[in-house]
Amino acid sequence: MGTLMTTPPVLHFRDVGLGDVATVGGKGASLGELLRAGIRVPTGFSVTTASFRLAVEHLTVDGPSGDRTTIPARVAGLDPADADALSAACGQVRAAVESAPLPAEVVEAVSAAYAALCDECGDESLPVAVRSSATSEDSAEASFAGLQDTYLWVRGAESVLEHVRRCWASLYSVESVTYRLRRGIPEDDLGMAVVVQRMVGARSSGVMFTRSPLSGDKSVVAIDASWGLGSAVVSGDVTPDSFVVSKVTGDVRRTVATKTRWHRPDPSGYGVVETEVPAELQDRPSLSDAEIAELVAIARRVEAHYGCPQDIEWAVAENAPEGENVFLLQSRPETVWAAKDAARKAEPAARPFDHVFNLLGGKRPSGS
Secondary structure (H helix, E strand, C coil): CHHHHHCCCEEEHHHCCHHHHHHHHHHHHHHHHHHHCCCCCCCEEEECHHHHHHHHCCCEEECCCCCEEEHHHHHHCCCCCCHHHHHHHHHHHHHHHHHCCCCHHHHHHHHHHHHHHHHHHCCCCCCEEEEEEECCCCCCCCCCCCCCCEEEEECCHHHHHHHHHHHHHHCCCHHHHHHHHHHCCCCCCCCEEEEEEECCCEEEEEEEECCCCCCCCCCEEEEEEEECCCHHHHCCCCCCEEEEEECCCCCEEEECCCCCEEEEECCCCCCEEEEECCHHHHCCCCCCHHHHHHHHHHHHHHHHHHCCCEEEEEEEECCCCCCCCEEEEEEEECCHHHHHHHHHHHCCCCCCCHHHHHHHCCCCCCCC
16 A cells, blocks of 8 residues: 555656666566657556555465465575476466455556546547566566567456456466576566557567677668567567668668468457468568668667667557558567677686787787
């Protein structure tokens, strides 16, 4: 109760930035920061970590000896190598979180924020994405991409609340818990916020990196794109088109794939279905030259704003005019090549002057 008196249960994207990770998680903070930087982001709000803690911090589960224990203590005591014990404990914790009654303050705040979002967008049953936003995700040191839940095309306040609770529970998926245990991320300070964001009716979508994910080359922007919602690209359900664009010359290296499957809104208006791409679209590029150029320009702005290479999710809206139809859904620091760069910098040279020779690109004379 005291937590919510000092921290609001929900915060609009426009009211947060990178300094608010502890309150709205990595994803929520980044969306607010992008909005502040003038990047086109679908509007929405974050259910804060204060709501999560109010709902779950009092919960206890059975410990290994049958005694009741807190969730952080139960998770911290697990061995990531013991798959059976890990699976059983995670299932127990998730069930406890999913069945816990929601505090009245959270129900009221989320319902009011969703109603305001519906008013803002002119749709009384606005479809939204409900996405996990943990406090330890989307940093330069760790990426929880794909380890926690995201739900698309959710409608109605009651359904939003149900999916918020599912996102909280996904913090205790086997994959997420194993990742934290192996990286030594403490449980005590962990929190889960949830992003509730207007859905973009995407004609095309995908991911892009401001350095090559294959070679680490920082002079290119690499774009993966396909028809429909980006979940098809992120989940690997489709082989996407690939566009590698030089930041120096603007030259584009294109690989247009045969795209046989896409994710689309369910005709019922709730949720997402996977269906076959119409034959006339399967071998067509999913982005125009103008859209590629706009994505690259946005990617470079975002990279400059954050000061490091970025891993970005984007969508091109189906029914928006050209020039106003490209949206960023999130941006986080690229971690794979950043980790390799850090490891290389940390490697000690065999001899003191080797650092100098390495910088100069030279070789030491044999026998020296």
